[in-house]
Amino acid sequence: xxxxxxxxxxxxxxxxxxxxxxxxxxxxxxxILENFLRVRFGELDALLAALLVPVSALxxxxxxxxxxxLSALTGDSQGIExxxxxxxxxxxxxxxxxxxxxxxxxxxxxxxxxVTNLLALSPEELALLLQQLPQLSDDELLTRLSNSAx
Numbered sequence: 001x002x003x004x005x006x007x008x009x010x011x012x013x014x015x016x017x018x019x020x021x022x023x024x025x026x027x028x029x030x031x032i033l034e035n036f037l038r039v040r041f042g043e044l045d046a047l048l049a050a051l052l053v054p055v056s057a058l059x060x061x062x063x064x065x066x067x068x069x070l071s072a073l074t075g076d077s078q079g080i081e082x083x084x085x086x087x088x089x090x091x092x093x094x095x096x097x098x099x100x101x102x103x104x105x106x107x108x109x110x111x112x113x114x115v116t117n118l119l120a121l122s123p124e125e126l127a128l129l130l131q132q133l134p135q136l137s138d139d140e141l142l143t144r145l146s147n148s149a150x
Contacts (some may be wrong), residue, residue, distance in 0.1 A: 009027060018046065025060075026053075026056045026057050027056070027059070028057040029055075029057075029060075029063050030053060030055075030056035032051050032053055032065070032067075033052055033056060033063075033066075034049075034052055035053060035144065036048060036067060036070065036071075037070070037083065040070065040071075040073070040079075040083075041075055041080050041083065043062065043065075045080070045123075046123030046126075047084050047123055047126060048080070048083065048084060048087065048129075050089075050123060050127045050130055051084070051087040051088060051125075051126075051127045051130070052087075053130070054091045054094070054130050054133065055087050055090050055091055055094075056092060056094075057094065058090060062090070062094075064089075066086065066090055069086055070083055070086060073086075084114055084119055088115045088118045088119055089111060089112075089115050091118075091130070091133075092111055092114055092115060092118065093111065094139060095133060095141065108141075114142070114145045117145045117146065118145060
């Protein structure tokens with residue numbers, strides 16, 4: 001029993017350390033992205049700011065690709081709109097497990113419309129939806145985004 005207790009404690013400590021490392025990585029990526037967007041576009045609007053946290057959870061390779069894509073955008077209003085779309089697209093792809101080249105064709109084909117619907121939400125509605133994202137099933141999220149178009 002004592003040995004099992006000790007192993008359980010060690011496993012709990014290890015999981016805690018891994019979570020701490022992951023949170024630190026995500027916070028670092030969020031800070032990099034926030035500073036990058038501020039330098040590129042000036043002040044962050046509420047939509048860009050709301051998308052920072054979920055995008056920060058991207059795997060390092062995908063996060064780097066996102067930064068490269070953002071660096072190619074112009075610093076004007078059109079560039080800001082493209083940045084919003086890129087961030088929203090990455091959030092949705094990550095949410096539906098579509099990061100990289102493993103995209104399911106059905107969801108992949110719906111992503112552009114879902115991005116449009118996501119960005120049509122008010123900043124408050126977007127922030128709330130993104131906060132609830134981990135608890136929503138795929139069907140619930142698709143329904144909410146489909147309903148937001150109406």
